[in-house]
Amino acid sequence: MSSIFKIHPFSSTIDLASRLLGHYLVHETAEGTTVGRIVETEAYLSDDPACHASRGMTKRNRVMFGPPGHAYVYFVYGMYYCFNVVTGPSGVGEAVLIRALEPVKGVDLMFERRPKADRPENLCNGPAKLVLAMGISKEHNGISLCERPLWLEKNSFQKKEIVTTTRIGITEGAHLPYRFYLKNNPFVSRR
Numbered sequence: 001m002s003s004i005f006k007i008h009p010f011s012s013t014i015d016l017a018s019r020l021l022g023h024y025l026v027h028e029t030a031e032g033t034t035v036g037r038i039v040e041t042e043a044y045l046s047d048d049p050a051c052h053a054s055r056g057m058t059k060r061n062r063v064m065f066g067p068p069g070h071a072y073v074y075f076v077y078g079m080y081y082c083f084n085v086v087t088g089p090s091g092v093g094e095a096v097l098i099r100a101l102e103p104v105k106g107v108d109l110m111f112e113r114r115p116k117a118d119r120p121e122n123l124c125n126g127p128a129k130l131v132l133a134m135g136i137s138k139e140h141n142g143i144s145l146c147e148r149p150l151w152l153e154k155n156s157f158q159k160k161e162i163v164t165t166t167r168i169g170i171t172e173g174a175h176l177p178y179r180f181y182l183k184n185n186p187f188v189s190r191r
Contacts, residue, residue, distance in 0.1 A: 005152035007069035007145075009089040016087045017043035017096045018162055018180045024153040025083075025101060027134045032109045034134050036101025036124050037155065040181035040188045042167045044084070046093045050173035053093020063142045066090030071150065073131070073141040080128035083136050085145060085152070099168070099179070101130045102187040110134070126189045160184075 005023045007016065018041070026035045044051040052061040052074065063072045064086055072084040072095050088094030101124035103110055110123045110133040117123045117133075124130035131137075136150065145152045161183040166174055168190060181188045 003154050004146050005154045007085065007087055007152075009066075009068050011068075011087065013043045013045055013087040013094040013096060014178065016085070017041040017178065018164075020085065020096060020098070020152070021162060021180060021182055022157055022159045023155045024104065025098065025130075025134065026151050026153050027136065028149040029135050031112075031135065032106050034106035034109055035104040035153075036130060036134060037104050038098055038100075039102050039185045040098075040100035041179070042097040042099055043087075043178040043180075044095050044097060045178075046088060048173050048176065048178070050167065050170045050176075051093065051095075053095075057093065061093060064088070064093040064095050066092065069145050071136075071140050071143050071145055073136060073138055075138065076128070081131045081136065081138060082127040083131050083134075083140075097127060098130065099127050100125050100181070100187055100189045101134070102185065103133070121186050125187055 020038050053064045067090050068086050070086045084095035084097045086095050103123050114133050123133045163181050163183050164177050165179050167179045
């Protein structure tokens with residue numbers, strides 16, 4: 001692993017959703033360090049009806065309005081958290097949902113956190129699963145992803161083919177091609 005993956009304030013959220021693929025999400029905790037390679041993302045734009053920010057700023061989505069490069073962690077379905085990277089410039093509510101990771105380091109710790117997972121491919125193959133496996137919580141909402149304990153790390157590997165498709169688990173804006181994943185990767189949530 002080399003250096004921090006920085007989010008530039010005027011990068012396109014769609015472009016960033018694709019460019020994040022292959023890079024690492026790293027989390028240092030007292031229990032140990034976990035690392036996952038990002039293999040699946042979804043973009044959420046300010047004018048997108050499925051985006052939490054589409055109706056304006058609220059207490060829940062305030063972090064989405066900037067600055068970019070921070071974590072947006074929200075509660076969903078009354079039981080799970082999801083992790084997003086804020087991507088829009090300050091004042092524009094946009095983010096990229098990290099949908100799936102390929103476990104790279106701290107796999108034993110991930111299994112401790114997700115004892116129902118039966119194999120590595122099922123540890124982080126969904127947004128709520130990866131939050132549990134990585135030890136991310138609501139306390140991480142709003143923190144910078146450019147420093148410890150939770151950050152995005154560059155990976156210099158060559159990306160293989162990227163698949164672009166529609167998003168999963170939403171009703172509004174479901175037709176928009178804002179989901180990206182690494183083709184033939186066994187760690188994505190759904191192909």
